[in-house]
Structures are given as C-alpha cells and as structure tokens.
Amino acid sequence: MNIKTIMLGTAAGLMTVSAGYAADLPGEPVPAAVDYVKVCDTFGKGFFYIPGTETCLDISGRVRAKADIDFDDDVGFAVDGRVQFDARNGTEYGALRSFLELKTEKTGKGIEVGKAFIQLGYVTVGFAADFFDGFGAVYGDTDRNKFGSTDLLAGVMVDDLGGGFYAGLQAIAGGTALDAGTTDDFEIQGIVGISDQPWGEAAIAASYSDATESFFVKAGAELTVTDELSAAASVAYDDAAEDLFLAVGASYAATDMITAYANFGYTIDSTTGADDTYGVTVGADFAVASGLVLTSEVVYEEAGDEFTGLLQLSRTW
Template sequence: MNIKTILLGTAAGLMSVSAAAAADLPGEPVPAAVDYVKVCDTFGKGFFYIPGTETCLDISGRVRAKAEIDFDDAVTFKADGRVQFDARTATEYDTLRSFLEIKTTNAAGFEVGKAFIQLSYFTIGFAADFMDGFGGVYGDTDRNNFGSTDLTAQVMVDDLGGGFYVGLAGIISDSGDKLVASSDGDWEVQGIVGISGQPWGSAAIAASYLDATESFLVKAGAEFTVTDELSVAASAAYDDAKEETYLALGASYTATSALTVYANVGYEVDAEEFGATVGADYGIVSGLTLTTEVVYDETDEFTGLVMLSRTW
C-alpha cells in the first residue's frame, strides 16, 4: 500500500466521521424531502403530476377584454374570463377524467361553465353538447348554435377505426339553475355520428328530440382542409319547432404565422334572413391575440368587435 492510498483512505474516514458527528449535533434541522412537480406526457401537452399521486392535471384559461361597436349607437366595453381544471388518471377501466370550468358572468360574479366526470366511454355532468361540437363557423360568432346547457349523461365511442365515432346522450333540464335537474324536468335525447382526424378534414350529423316542444333538431356539418393555409366549414340545420332551415358557410385563411383572416355567411331559408361576418385574428405574442370583426345581421345593421384574448 503506497502513501497516496493511505492518505486518501484517511481523508475519506475523517469526512465520514465528521458528517456523522454533525448529524448528531443538537439543534441541527433535518432537511425535508422535496417532492418536485413532474411533467405528465401521457395525456398531451400541459399536464403535470399532482405531487404524491398518479393523477395528471392541466390548468388552462382565458381572459378577454373587448369593445362591441354599434355603428348606429354606442360602444360597449366588456371583459370576461374562465379557468379550466382537467384532471386525468390512468386506471384498469381506461382513463378517469374530471373537468371543471369556472367563468365570469355579466353580473360580475362567477358560475360553473362545465363540470363532468368521465370514465372510458361514459360521461355524466354538465358537459359539451353534441349539437355544437362540429360544423361551426369561424370567429367569435356562431350563427348556428342550437346547444343545450343542462345536465347530461353521454356514451361516446370514438375508437371505431378510420376516425369514426358515435354518441348518444340523455339530457334533463329544469328552468332556473342549469346545474340542478329533477326527474320531472324536461328531457332531451341526442345522437351523433361522425368522422374526424382525416387528411381532408372532419364531418358529422347529429339529431335531437325535445320533450318540451315534442319537436326535433337535425344538424349536419363538415370542415374541409383545402390547403395547409385554407379551411372551409359548412353546416345545415332544421328546427322542427320553428319550421326553419339554417345554412352556414365559412372560410379561414392563415396568411402568415401571426395573421388569420376569416369570413362567414348564414341564411335562414324560410325567414329569408341573411347575415355575414368578416374578421381577423392577429397573434401579438404567444398567448395574446387581437381579434377584429364586422358583422351584418338580419336587421340590416352593422356591428363591430375589437377584442384582446389572453390564453394559457
């Protein structure tokens, strides 16, 4: 054994003794274990593991400040916001998901926007509506909105192959609080069949029967990817209660990495009423978008919109 080996061994021994002695000194705090937040890439971008659990959470939101312009009257200034919590856990019965959205109201308060539990194909709670989930036009205004805002129980099978999916929903609604329903409330049944994720785009057809009016709604829509920059959306709907047919057509063009322009037209066939929207979205920085719109409605009036949206 040479002198270098002896000296290194002695130094290592002294360090071990010193560390052990220091650990025994009174009053020395014991460092707490740190449970760092870890990225969860199982469910896509934005999720992270809730420390100490196998549940992944994504927190997203939006704040908007806007000026609504009536060219014949005045300018109205508004602001609104929402925050969304999406928690998912992989289980032996597929993904268990819970979703909660809280948003501002016109009365300067807050309300629950969506709140549902989802396990595999099954969803129950205040969830998205089949009638509004496809075929909409572009921009801040959807002229073909038939959606319900009530409690629902849904079955959605989205792994039929080839991008096809099918869904069935039962809805119960009461007047008053949309998050409260009872068995004697009005009920609605919805169904949808569609295809998504195709190189050419997506398409769907949905139908709804409403007990309150003993009437039905039918809506068909599609969005076509014409080029990488240009997409076109079209929809048609029939409201049996109003005996009215609605048609809508829209186009969106990504002019640059920051600028997207769009236009929509809508027509109520039996009422012979026409409306149109022209607008643009400009990405100032990542997460901040400036939107401008000019809208012509069926009353022969023009309105405008200037809006800043911050999303995360």
C-alpha cells in the same frame, strides 16, 4: 515545505473534519426530500402528476376583454374569463377523468360553473357539452350557427369506433337546447362523425325535445384545403320553427401572425311567411404574442339592416 505551511494545512483539515462531524450530530434537523413535479405525457401536452399521486392534472384558462360596437348606436365593453381543471388517471375500467370549468360572464360579476363532469371510460355524467356546438361553419367570435345550449345536466355515452370515427348518445334533463326555459322535460341527442383526418372532419347530430315534441338536426364539415386555407359548411333544420339554416365559411392564415376569416349564413323561414334573412361576418385574428390574440370583426345582419363590430383581446394558456 516549511513549518508554517504544514500548520496551516493541518488546521484547514481539522476544520473540515469538525464541520462534517458537526453536521451529523444528533438533534440537528435533516432537510426533507423535495417531491418535484413530474411531467405526465400519458394524456397529452400540458399534464403533470399531482405530487404524491398517480393523477395527472392540466390547468388551462382564458381571459378576454372586448368592445362590442353598434355602428348605429353605442359601444359596450365587457370582460370575461375562465379556468379549467382536467384531472385524469388510468383504471382497470379505462381512463377516469374529472373536469371542472369556472367562469365569469361578460360583466365579470360572480363566478359560475361552466362545465363539471366525471368520465369513466366512455360514460360521462354531469354538466357536459352540447353535441351541436362542436362543429359547423363558424369562424371568429360570433355565435352565428352555434345552435343549442352548453348549460346541461347530462348522461353521456360516447364510443370511439376507430379510424377517427365516433358516435355519441346523451340524455339531457333541465334546460334543453330547443327550449331553455323548461326544467321538467328532457332531450335526447345523438351524434355520428369522423375527425382527425388529413382532409378535415365531418359530423351529423340530431335531437328530440320532449318539451316541444319536435326534433332538430344539423350536419356540418370542415375541410383542410391547404396548410393555410380551411373551409366549412353546415345545414340545420328546426322542426319546431320549421326553419332551415345554411352556412358556409372560410379561414386563411395569411402569415404566422394574421388569420382572416369570413362566414355567410342564410335562414329560410317556412312558417310565418317572413322573408328569408342572411348575415355576413368578416374578421381577422392577429397573434400579438404566444397565447395573445387581437380579434377585429364586422357583422352585417340583413334582418335588422344593421352593422355591428367587435374588437377583442384574448389571452389563453
């Protein structure tokens, strides 16, 4: 080893020691520890811990752009969207959950609260869901056979009975499912059902409205026929109008990208003596990419003897 090699090695060593020593000199800023976001698997897929807390948060949403087509008149365009915040953590009284949904309606002008509630264990207070919107024969985007309103101020008690069975009871003040114009009256809703079964799910719900002094009842089921085919049926009776609603529907996943569906609804009017009416919906969902679905739909309403259509692009996350 020659003198030049020894001198170069010594200089490199001194530079390394000096740099390490300089990094530890007083007054030098020390980088803060990074608090990485951690996955929370306690409450299901999509949740993560809010840094520095034991609260798990899930953020989801949807944006839709669509064209409503009246084959005898014109075409209307609309855009809507929503974002949902679901925060949960465990307590000695059970899971504590707060849920907030912000949404824009079809014109996209202004933001309103879709849902907002606090849930501790089986007790929920706030703007929550309508029992009648959770089941029944409806595939696609149309609101056929979706009875009731989701704009509710409610106190809810729901009990998980085990084996997939559940029961719920809620009192609603303000707008009601049977008379959305009332603000002083109340409505009581109850539901009993079973879900998460290999064959599908079923439920029956009933309500009493103080505004109309009448009741409303609906029963429905969705059956898993095969991995690709599902079928649904529902029946509902409106005591105030003395109307009976019947509906059946089917959905078939033809490929990983294409799902076709059809619904048939029938209304029996026993009050006015008017003729019974029916409606038919036929449509398909095209999975363009993960989370992106193109929906094409045609609806026939016998009451007005009219055809309408829908072309919609929906992005969910």
